[in-house]
Amino acid sequence: MSDVKLTIKNISKAFPGVQALNNVSFEVKRGVVHAICGENGAGKSTLMKIINGIYRPDSGEILIDGKAVTINSPIHARKLGIAMIHQELNYMPEITVEESFFVGNWPKDKYGKVNWKEIRERTLELLKREGLHYSPTTKLKDLSISDIQMLEILKAVSYNSEIIIMDEPTSAITQKEVDILFNKIRDLKAKGVSIIYISHKLDEVFEIADQITILRDGVIIETRNKEDYDMETVISQMVGRKMENNYPKEEVEIGEKILEVKNFSSSGKFKDVNFYLRKGEIVGFAGLMGAGRTEVMRALYGLDPYDTGEIIIEGKNVKINSAKSSIENNMIMLSEDRRRYGIIPVRDIKENVSLSSLKKFIYKGHLHKDEEIETVTEYCNSMNVKAPTLETLVENLSGGNQQKVILAKCMMTDPKILIMDEPTRGIDVGAKYEIYKLMVRFAKEGKGLIMVSSELPELIGMCDRIYVMARGKIVGELQRGEFSQERIMKHATALNIN
Amino acid sequence: MKKVSENRSIFNLLSKYSIYFVLIVLFIISWMANENFITPQNLKNVANQISVSTILAFGQTILVIAGMLDLSSGSVLALAGVLSVSTYVSTGSLSLSFVVAIVVAVICNIISGLMITKFKTPPFIATLSMMTMARGAALLYTKGQNIYQIGDYIVFGQGSTLGIPNPIILLIISLVATSYILRHTVFGRSVYAIGGNEEAANASGIDVNKVKMKAYIINGIFVGIAGVIFMSRVNGGMPNGAQNYEFKALTATVIGGTSFTGGVGNAIGTVAGAFIVGFLDNIMVMVGVHSYLQQIVRGAIIALSVIYDIWAKSRKKGKVQKAQ
Numbered sequence: 001m002s003d004v005k006l007t008i009k010n011i012s013k014a015f016p017g018v019q020a021l022n023n024v025s026f027e028v029k030r031g032v033v034h035a036i037c038g039e040n041g042a043g044k045s046t047l048m049k050i051i052n053g054i055y056r057p058d059s060g061e062i063l064i065d066g067k068a069v070t071i072n073s074p075i076h077a078r079k080l081g082i083a084m085i086h087q088e089l090n091y092m093p094e095i096t097v098e099e100s101f102f103v104g105n106w107p108k109d110k111y112g113k114v115n116w117k118e119i120r121e122r123t124l125e126l127l128k129r130e131g132l133h134y135s136p137t138t139k140l141k142d143l144s145i146s147d148i149q150m151l152e153i154l155k156a157v158s159y160n161s162e163i164i165i166m167d168e169p170t171s172a173i174t175q176k177e178v179d180i181l182f183n184k185i186r187d188l189k190a191k192g193v194s195i196i197y198i199s200h201k202l203d204e205v206f207e208i209a210d211q212i213t214i215l216r217d218g219v220i221i222e223t224r225n226k227e228d229y230d231m232e233t234v235i236s237q238m239v240g241r242k243m244e245n246n247y248p249k250e251e252v253e254i255g256e257k258i259l260e261v262k263n264f265s266s267s268g269k270f271k272d273v274n275f276y277l278r279k280g281e282i283v284g285f286a287g288l289m290g291a292g293r294t295e296v297m298r299a300l301y302g303l304d305p306y307d308t309g310e311i312i313i314e315g316k317n318v319k320i321n322s323a324k325s326s327i328e329n330n331m332i333m334l335s336e337d338r339r340r341y342g343i344i345p346v347r348d349i350k351e352n353v354s355l356s357s358l359k360k361f362i363y364k365g366h367l368h369k370d371e372e373i374e375t376v377t378e379y380c381n382s383m384n385v386k387a388p389t390l391e392t393l394v395e396n397l398s399g400g401n402q403q404k405v406i407l408a409k410c411m412m413t414d415p416k417i418l419i420m421d422e423p424t425r426g427i428d429v430g431a432k433y434e435i436y437k438l439m440v441r442f443a444k445e446g447k448g449l450i451m452v453s454s455e456l457p458e459l460i461g462m463c464d465r466i467y468v469m470a471r472g473k474i475v476g477e478l479q480r481g482e483f484s485q486e487r488i489m490k491h492a493t494a495l496n497i498n
Numbered sequence: 499m500k501k502v503s504e505n506r507s508i509f510n511l512l513s514k515y516s517i518y519f520v521l522i523v524l525f526i527i528s529w530m531a532n533e534n535f536i537t538p539q540n541l542k543n544v545a546n547q548i549s550v551s552t553i554l555a556f557g558q559t560i561l562v563i564a565g566m567l568d569l570s571s572g573s574v575l576a577l578a579g580v581l582s583v584s585t586y587v588s589t590g591s592l593s594l595s596f597v598v599a600i601v602v603a604v605i606c607n608i609i610s611g612l613m614i615t616k617f618k619t620p621p622f623i624a625t626l627s628m629m630t631m632a633r634g635a636a637l638l639y640t641k642g643q644n645i646y647q648i649g650d651y652i653v654f655g656q657g658s659t660l661g662i663p664n665p666i667i668l669l670i671i672s673l674v675a676t677s678y679i680l681r682h683t684v685f686g687r688s689v690y691a692i693g694g695n696e697e698a699a700n701a702s703g704i705d706v707n708k709v710k711m712k713a714y715i716i717n718g719i720f721v722g723i724a725g726v727i728f729m730s731r732v733n734g735g736m737p738n739g740a741q742n743y744e745f746k747a748l749t750a751t752v753i754g755g756t757s758f759t760g761g762v763g764n765a766i767g768t769v770a771g772a773f774i775v776g777f778l779d780n781i782m783v784m785v786g787v788h789s790y791l792q793q794i795v796r797g798a799i800i801a802l803s804v805i806y807d808i809w810a811k812s813r814k815k816g817k818v819q820k821a822q
Contacts, residue, residue: 303701327703341701344694346761355691356702358684367682409702 011060035209083156093141098123146173239485247461255279264309284463292472336421345395400431548776549665554747557717565760566621570628572743579725583735600722607718615707636737645735655730676765693760
């Protein structure tokens, strides 16, 4: 095989509370597609951001063609021949195709004026060379996501990059476009360009990659040629961490069905989703990013509209078209995005906690504050919220305490069904444990809990049943006895379900 | 260690009540600058003068806390006012003319509210459009002529009850109502929640559109009351009256500590803000500051109060972070 293009040597990077990368070393050869595989949070994105100059490593070095380099910024990375195509496309909808190629790098004439003629000429040349039929003056907002994805790739090529990082490049495009992309990748490879390819979709990885590196919890497990790997091994290496018994799961008597969702569909998001939840049960939803779990929960809770389907709560067909109507039907959701959908940062704990239950304290239109404070205190104590006073602004609390405040808000509405989307995201281990204990307590009280999580150990540790979603559909259902990370991952990465 | 915490508590106290300290300091300086400032007649005049813009400011306070605003309140005031005056001129009924002012102003605000909630127009644009339309309607209705000889209508703005000028009574009633609404009703809490984080408020089960509509309707009531007082104080139905009053009201609101980023503010702060502007205008006239210079000072005060607010907030945040 060809010689080494990029060497990553002993790179470490820590964020407050997490060692994101620990002594990571690997080599990318010239003219190969090198896939990096790992679970959510394994450190792939951090690693790529270091290579692209967005983050600086705490220690270790990067060598290009055997020479040590310090990469200061994405622009610097571009000069060194590195381009990155991001997972979430950040594009400016109002600019045109030709402008998009030159943003931040406009060719100028001697007076410092933008040279539009040169932009037009170079764009046409590039489009012609690549055999694409976009008009240089089309605005990006009039293109599809996959077109924009292709433009991003073109842009990377136009810089004469020798290393191209692709972070989940197929997450937003159709199978046909995937084929086009893969042909493009093969082209680039033939020209000697090295590609670092990150994807959750293992079938694609096995189709396009030459070499595979497995990253787990910030540590490189192994690099092998594709031929020396099979999917089973990749999955088991990805999830291989020892399961620790740090989940306070308890047997709870499971009662009758409290929620049933039938033929639930929303075009472009999820299709024909069927599931149920029983009293005292904790039901998990596993799946990779973009599998449609959050979308289902948001629609169920009334935050987004859905096209078809039935929601049955305690045997009654209910109509839910807003969070308000959901709460009135004793169902409440804790959102995955605490800052955006959870807290009112500039208001105090008391107002945040009572927000969904203010009606309880109203007599003849008047809000009774003494009673409110008493109840809020009771709930905060039972959730173990740690704060100086109830008048402390929520923006000044830690992530774990903010989450407990939101839980207190949810519980104050006396829900029978609690939907928790990534309930432990971004909070420390101690607070996580407390949240698990609360979940067990709610289950014991006969409530039904839905837990959406990207952390498999947590789902396996806490749930009675797990649904696995992929590409907007439920592709598997596992009982507690059958749980294993390998099984879940196999469903979640399921090959070509149409 | 202890000293640090004491320092901080004094700083917190100062920053929490800074607006009132400014008001007191301004009061004392004005008193020293001109001894006539402190006479009951002068103070009553100031209160009378600021009554209209302060009542408008209560509506703005609720809207700005909820993350919105009303640019149309001066124009809607004029429309409601001239229709009210003309109702009085033709029927002779004070109570009917008062009701007409409120109904007209509420209808205008319902239209703005619908633009914002149903058609998702940004509040700035919706109320800018209403500002232009309402002024046009006022001029069209009066054919651009002022309505004079309004007889007893002047009682709203120039009369007194138990020795207290009516505008001041209406100001106090509006203050108490706004404070009560913001502090003791579900609506008030919802206003703060929506301004603090609209998406979280929605996810918490608040009917955001309904709350926004209510906020505009309440704003309309205040605009109606202000319209009656204004026309009565100027002795006629003036279709071109109350120009720029929306900005006077917003000035009092902002100086009073209501945050334009939403979620923070209260009615008593707005009154303090209005008095700061009122006293400042008053003393500048008394000591003979050139009227153009007065404008510069007024503008600078807005900038200073907001810069101070942002500075105090970031300082407070920095401290909390350090403490953790």
